[in-house]
Amino acid sequence: MNISKLNVKTASLAALSAVALLLGGCSDNDHTSSTAITPPAVTPTMQDYTINITNLTANQPMSPIAVVTxxxxxxxWSxxxxxxxxxxxxxxxxxxSGLxxxxxxxxxxxxxxxLMPGASEAISLSLDSTSVANLSxxxxLVNTNDAFTGFSGYDLSELAIGESQVFRVIAYDAGTEANDEAKGTIPGPADGGEGFNAARNDTNKVHAHPGVISSDDGLSDSVLNASHRFDNPVLLIKISRTE
Amino acid sequence: MKLNPITKLLILGSIITLPATAAEIEISITNLTHGNHFTPLLVAAHDADSHLFQVGEMASSALQKMAEGGDIGDLDSAVIATNGVTVANPAAGLLAPSAKVEGIMLDTGDMTHLSIVAMVLPTNDAFVGLDAWQLPTEPGSYTFTLNAYDAGTEANDEVVNGGGMSGVAGIPAAPGGDGGMNATGVMDMSSNDKVHIHPGVLGDTDLQGGMSDLDSRVHRWLNPVARVTVTVK
Structure with a gap:
């Protein structure tokens, strides 16, 4: 269900005016000089969020979810x-950890x-109101050479208490490792092979993942089988502001 | 410009006080797949707490019947039992690839959410689904797409053998008359028993044998698999 698209459309009408205001406000940053500006005193309070995540794939366990502010x-990534x-x-x-x-x-x-296929997890996040930031x-997808998923740069200040935002996200290809699916190249349980390798032998650009092939589909030396194939979306993420 | 009527309605909406709930909606559903039929559709308006399915949750036995055999009877009964309203089988049978069913009228009354399901055939337990979309109160036309889910209740062996009852292996039929026979069966190594995004069918090009009775040139799909337009009157 791709309703998030619709939400974005309807929300964008309302957001347009907000964006205009933000752009106006941003001009302060453009001419930040050595002059010290005394920030107005703000009493910090905590803003609490719950991030619910569901692995939507058939047989692609996900590495421990990274929530980054x-x-x-x-x-x-871009x-x-x-x-x-x-x-x-x-x-x-x-x-x-490198993030x-x-x-x-x-x-x-x-x-x-x-996070196993079909499994869900809730991650709590508590932020100081003076430092509420963007979230990624x-x-x-561990049974792949270099597929990952998620979203980058959601502005948490858009969310009022009691509100939530749902993302259904696609798989990306980091473009850093060839998708040969060969024995010894995939760290997940389908192989138990190598994880990171500094060599970059693919397009070297992040792009939408074309999907895995698998040995069942004719890539004879692939360690993957039909169940490792996936279609989008691969992950459901719901961000709820609780406080 | 397409948006004009909506824009007008938005402007009107800001002047006229709208009722809290939508009453009459009109729905159209298009099968976007290359070569898969939808079995009889169930369109249901229900309250905020009800679901026909939820990703990451186990399928109900009613959902399993629909996903494995196309039988929407139990789901329909379940919605009506909780005071929901439904349109069962609006396409009067199968909805063929590229076919569209229009003019599905539903008086939603007090019901606030919309769900739609139908089995994707030929598959073991794939279904097209909309899970509890909150009906807009603003009159207008809303278009969105739906994905194909795997009910997680049956291994995707891709053998067409008439198996459509819950718990019976195999695919009930290939309604396009384009399925194969004598397949040895795909080994489904997934242990995900929750409702999830369907990984897609494998198929092969050997209609007299091979691993799958599905044709990889005909029966594959990528999400989305359906387009839905809901017009709130």
Whole structure:
């Protein structure tokens, strides 16, 4: 069900005016000089969120979910651009820890462990109201060479108490490792092979994942079978603001 | 410009006080697949707490009957039992690939959410689904697409053997007359027993044998598999 598209459309009408206001407000940042500006005193309060995540695939366990808070202008990946080393590591091995070193990243919260197909998990997030930031969620489809999913850069300030936002997200290909599905190249249970490898032998641009082939579908030396194939969306993410 | 009527309605809506719930809706459903039929559709308006299915949850036995055999009877009864309203089988049978069923009228009364399901055939337990979409109160035309789900109740062996009863392996039929025979069966290694996004069928090109009785040139799909337009009067 691709209703999120519709929501975006209807919401965008209302958002247009908000965007206009934000753009106006942003001009302050353009001429930030050495002059110290005293920020107005704000009493910090906590803003609480719950992030519910469901693995929608048939047989692609997801690496521990990475929930990342970061500055509005930091982007963890962008389609058509090269993956950062941190993203490459996540997409090839499932290890999200490198994301903490990315510019503007303030916090990384990991899920409890591997999120199995059909399984759901709730991750809590509590942010100081003075530092409410953008949110990204990332995870690897572990029975692949370098597929990952998630979203990048959701503005948490859009969410009022009691509101929620649902994302149904597609699989991306980090473009850093050839999708040969060969023995020894896939870290998930289908293979138990290698995770990260610094060599980049694919398109070197992040793009929508074309899907896996599998040995059942004629790629004779693939360690994957029909059940590892997937269609979009692969992950359901619901962000709810509780406080 | 297409948006004009909607824009007008939006403007009108800001002047006229609208009723809290929608009463009359009109629905059209298009089968977007290349070579798969939809079995009889169930269109249901229900309250905020009801679901015909939910991703990440086990299928009900009523949903299993629909997904494995196309039987919407139990789902229909379940909705009516909770004061919902339904249109059962609006296409009067199968909805063929590229076919569209229009003019499905539903008086939603106090019901606030809309669900739609039908089995995707030929498959083991795939279905097209809309899970509890909140009906807009703003009059207008709303178009969106639906994905194909796997009920998680039957292994996707892709053998066409007439098996349509719940718990019976196999595919009931290939209504396009384009299925194969004598397949050895696909080994489905997925252990996901929850409702999830269907990985798609495998198929093969050997209609007299091979692993699958489905034709990979005919029966594959990618999401979305249906387009729905809901007109709120």
């Amino acid at each position: 970061h500055a509005a202008d930091s982007v963890l 389609s058509g651009q090269s993956a950062s080393l941190a993203l490459e590591t996540l997409a090839e091995s499932g290890d999200a 903490t070193d990315e510019t503007g990243v303030t916090d990384l919260i990991n899920g409890a462990g591997i 969620v990332l995870t690897m």
